[in-house]
Amino acid sequence: MRVAVADVGTNSTHLLIAEAQGGHYRVLDALKVRTRLGECLDERGHMTPQGEGRLREALLRFRELAGALEVPSVRVYATSALREAPNGPEIAERMRQETGVYPVIISGEREGRLTYLGASHAVDFGEDNVLLDLGGGSLEIVRGHGEEVQDVISLPLGGIRMQDRFLRRDPTSKSEYRALVAYLHGALEPYQARFGVSEATQVFLSSGTAQDLALALAAGRGLTPSSTNGLRISVEDLGELIGQLRRMNEEERAQIPAFAKRARIIVAAATVLHTALTVLGASSAVISEGALREGMLAEELQRHEQYVSGLSARHRSALALAERFRVDLPHARQVTALSRELYTQLCEQGEALPSHGRGLLRAAATLHEAGQLIAQSSHHKHSAYLIRHGGLLGFGPDEVELVAQIARYHRRSLPKDSHPEFVVLSGADQRLVSQMAAILRVADGLDRSYGGHTRLEALERSGKGWQLTACVPNTLDRQGAQEKADLWEREFGPLSFVWLTEEDCLNEEEMALPLDGAQINSPTA
Structure with missing residues (x-):
């Protein structure tokens, strides 16, 4: 994968x-x-x-x-x-x-959690860890127990933001610098109790700025490390370096190899990190090269490993076919999970769905976008063709045809009697295709952004229809679900939605990024 x-x-x-x-x-x-x-x-x-x-x-x-x-x-x-x-x-x-x-x-909190996850695969975390991740616009501070996130805060204290707000002169004047430090103390001290460090706390820095500062400090000692991952820098040495940088103008700072591309903002960015470390009571910190994108990657691969481990033989065949046809596997997995949950909740609410529909729906959800390999236009029809002729194992010929038709109706036209392949099905199979496709359409709409963030909370009967409550932080996914509820309404009745807030979604277990599944490790080089 x-x-x-x-x-x-x-x-x-x-x-x-x-x-x-x-x-x-x-x-x-x-x-x-x-x-x-x-x-x-x-x-x-x-x-x-x-x-x-x-x-x-x-x-x-x-x-x-x-x-x-x-x-x-x-x-x-x-x-x-x-x-x-x-x-x-x-x-x-x-x-x-x-x-x-x-x-x-x-959100900044989601960013901090993913960055912590990325760092956890780059350095060894202890029982109590505090991670500082500095970007251009914000500073995320994360506290964790081992690989489990316990607390996150995102503050608008990014290096570019602080540079543009406080440091207008070049070199930096004493008054500007003091104003910046005073502002940072005021912004950070309210969080001292939550993120303050003890002797047992391990402190980590994860950002390009932190890596550049580590390189500069190492160069000052005559060292040229091939990697900054795992390097330890002292707060005292960092403060001395900032004092030197403050006396230089931008052109002079750019002559330092580590700061060639960050010369304009390095004083402000370094000051943010130095002040944060000071306020939290840290004397040193370890650099982690694992950050947000590594966290994204680790999360995605982890989810995939866990997903594959629970597949039956025939659904492994569907997944293998999806890989062969270059399907977007994260999207396929998310739509499959949402489809299964909607199917389950419909059954729990008394809807009489065919028991064998569950497996057919799962295969169709996995393969619903296989047709993208041929063309985006009419890819739902191309998906049906590839499913019919792709050699899907573990399913009988009649089942393969049903999977193909469920996938075919995940978008655009609803099933109708003018469609030759649909009209030749038995009445029971037509009903099955329409019901499973109705579920698949809503599930696909709930991941229209391909972000994988949607999680269902409850599906309940509401008058003659249904009410779906879900954590859907993304507006595009909300629109997608609403637009694709047409077949659902025809098969099950009107579908209304209750959208939970982003804060509600972040508090949910899935968004907590548990690391108790398959361990995903980065290469050492």
């Missing part, structure tokens, strides 16, 4: 493509684009057309590289820059339409 993940930050946008290999992953390629979206905000905080153009170009490059490595899609998470821009959701939707890649905007 190959996976492509990317994160859109305030300063840079990163792509990571990897392949799962028996509980580990091997990085196939990586690409970093300095989009500098933090520079592309107008006076109201809106992303400008220039920033939108930079993001579009990066996403197109990512999609091209992923396609060259036969990865069908790129999962993209957007952080502070798009999260805080009032027009961020509009830009994300335009990116989907124009590039075929949708940058899912995630």
Whole structure:
């Protein structure tokens, strides 16, 4: 299985493509684009057309590289820059339409949890850990017990944000620097009790800024490490380095190899980290090269390993066929899980569904987008063709035909008597196809963003129809479910929705990123 993940930050946008290999992953390629979206905000905080153009170009490059490595899609998470821009959701939707890649905007807390997960596969965590992840727009602080996240806070204290707000002179003046430090103390001290460190606490830093600072400190000792992962830096040494950098202008700072691409903001960014470490009571910290995108990758591969381990032989065949046809496996897995849950809850509410429909629905959900291999246009029909002729094992000929037709109706036209393949089915099979396709359409709509964030809470009868309560942080997924409830209404009655807030979703068990499943490890080199 190959996976492509990317994160859109305030300063840079990163792509990571990897392949799962028996509980580990091997990085196939990586690409970093300095989009500098933090520079592309107008006076109201809106992303400008220039920033939108930079993001579009990066996403197109990512999609091209992923396609060259036969990865069908790129999962993209957007952080502070798009999260805080009032027009961020509009830009994300335009990116989907124009590039075929949708940058899912995630909360700072979600970002912190994923970063902690990424760091946990790069360095050894202890019983009590505090992780600081500094970006251009925000600072995430995470406390964890071993590999389990216990507390997360996201603060608008990013390096670019602090640079633009406080450090206007070059070199930095004493008054500007003191104002920045005072502001940081005021912003951080309310969280001292929650994230303060003791002698038993291990402190980690995860960001490009932290890595650059570690390289500079190592160079000052005459060292040239090949990697910063696992390097320890002292707070005292960091403070001395900041004192030196404050006396330099940007051109002079750029002459230091570690800061060649971060010379403008390095004083502000380093000051954020130094002040945070000081307020929390840390004397040193260890660098982790694992960050958000590594967390995204680890989470995705972990979910896949757990999913595959629970498959029957014939559904392993469906998954193998999906891989052969380059199906977007994370999306297929999410739609399959949502379909199964909707089927189960319908049965629990007394709906008389055919028992053998469950397995057919699962196979159809796994393969519903196989037709994308041929063309996006009419891919639902192409999916049906590939299922019929792809050699799906473990299913009889009649069952294969039913799987093909369920997948065929996951989008566009509803089943009707004018469709030749549908009309030749028996009445019972027509009913089965329509019911299973109705479930599949809603499940597919609930992951329209391909973000994998939706989780169902309850499906209950409501008058002559149904009410579905779900954690759906993404507006696009909400719209997708509403638009694709047409066949559901015909088969089961009207479907209404109750959307839980993002905070509710983050408090749920799935969003807590448990690490008790299959261990996924990064390569050592």
